[in-house]
Amino acid sequence: MPSRTINLHLVSDSTGETLNSIARATLSRFEDPHVIHHRWSLIRSRLQLDRVLEGIQSEPGPVLFTLVDRSLRLALEEHCQRLHIEHMSPLEPVMEMLQQAIGAPAREKRGAQHVMDADYFRRIDAMHYVLAHDDGQGTAGIAEADVCIVGVSRSSKTPTCFYLANRGIKAANVPLVPGAPLPVELETAPCPVIGLHIETNALIEIRRHRLKLIGAHGVHHDATDYVDHEAVKAEIQAARRLCTRHGWPVIDVTRRSIEETAATVLQLMEAWHARRGARPPEPPRSIDPASGVLA
The missing domain is CATH 3.40.50 (Rossmann fold)
Structure with missing residues (x-):
């Protein structure tokens, strides 16, 4: 049976490469998925997030996000809940598991993997x-x-x-x-x-x-x-x-x-x-x- 077309929103406060990799790896498990990607990168202010929220409302579909700023993350989650849209921060479960194992909280730092070290x-x-x-x-x-x-x-x-x-x-x-x-x-x-x-x-x-x-x-x-x-x-x-x-x-x-x-x-x-x-x-x-x- 042919799969239906969906909108997939990838919302990140950094380059978005992490979400792109996750989406690519998971979608490869489906046969001929019909997915329209909406990539929202470098979302670091409420004004920028408002444009994202408008985009999600006009073309609803699952939302994957990596947002360090708590206020932006809550605003996005509330918007998705109001529209009954599936949403998920794929790094959160991993972060929680590692915080428990390491015994220390993770830094709230966006794009930490891209630092010039x-x-x-x-x-x-x-x-x-x-x-x-x-x-x-x-x-x-x-x-x-x-x-x-x-x-x-x-x-x-x-x-x-x-x-x-x-x-x-x-x-x-x-x-x-x-x-x-x-x-x-x-x-x-x-x-x-x-x-x-x-x-x-x-x-x-x-x-x-x-x-x-x-x-x-x-x-x-x-x-x-x-x-x-x-x-x-x-x-x-x-x-x-x-x-x-x-x-x-x-x-x-x-x-x-x-x-x-x-x-x-x-x-x-x-x-x-x-x-x-x-x-x-x-x-x-x-x-x-x-x-x-x-x-």
Whole structure:
């Protein structure tokens, strides 16, 4: 039975990214949900909230909110109750549980996760590092990396590294090119080296799409080794053998999102440091249990 269309209001006194993530994660559990998102961010005054209340009244629907200011929160809740609209602050149950466990009240501070602290600058530093060490650039800088990602061309190395950078991880990536020698720095990398594997047909599709995007005029897509089935298959097998020879773990990214790949990289980093009795640079706060690591 087709789902009906609903309005979903996301009301935040900060950027709204937390609510966006919660909504995205929960709505993904529904098949073809018909949802109209109304995003109300940086709501910090009664005047701003009044515009939100008008919007909710004109297009009623469930309300998710994160408001630190008690008066604004009460005004929103009273308005929703008067209109018989479902409303919820998804962080409140978690906050109450942690306050009881920690034995101290939480700070009433909006956007606390976005402050410009040491973690913030570490993420910025990691982003600059990824830009400077993408696709085999600046191999001398591998000595400063927290992790090095290797794989054939178009195996999602770059987006994985950028996602890791947002966690404060300095991730270098090196393409495995048929016939090309490995950088010497990679052979002696003082950090975990992790390979990304992708199935032949999936990689060919990605590469064909890439050729179309860059407008490879005059190139017959089925004739070049870049998308030739046997050549691509041999390239993938060679990369896999190389990783096996060096003892580098490999993640199959064929049906895996960037977030899932990055979570598995963090797991492997943690295991690598545990074997050496060291602490990883950024312990993962949450991990997808499906590792997908190839032996």
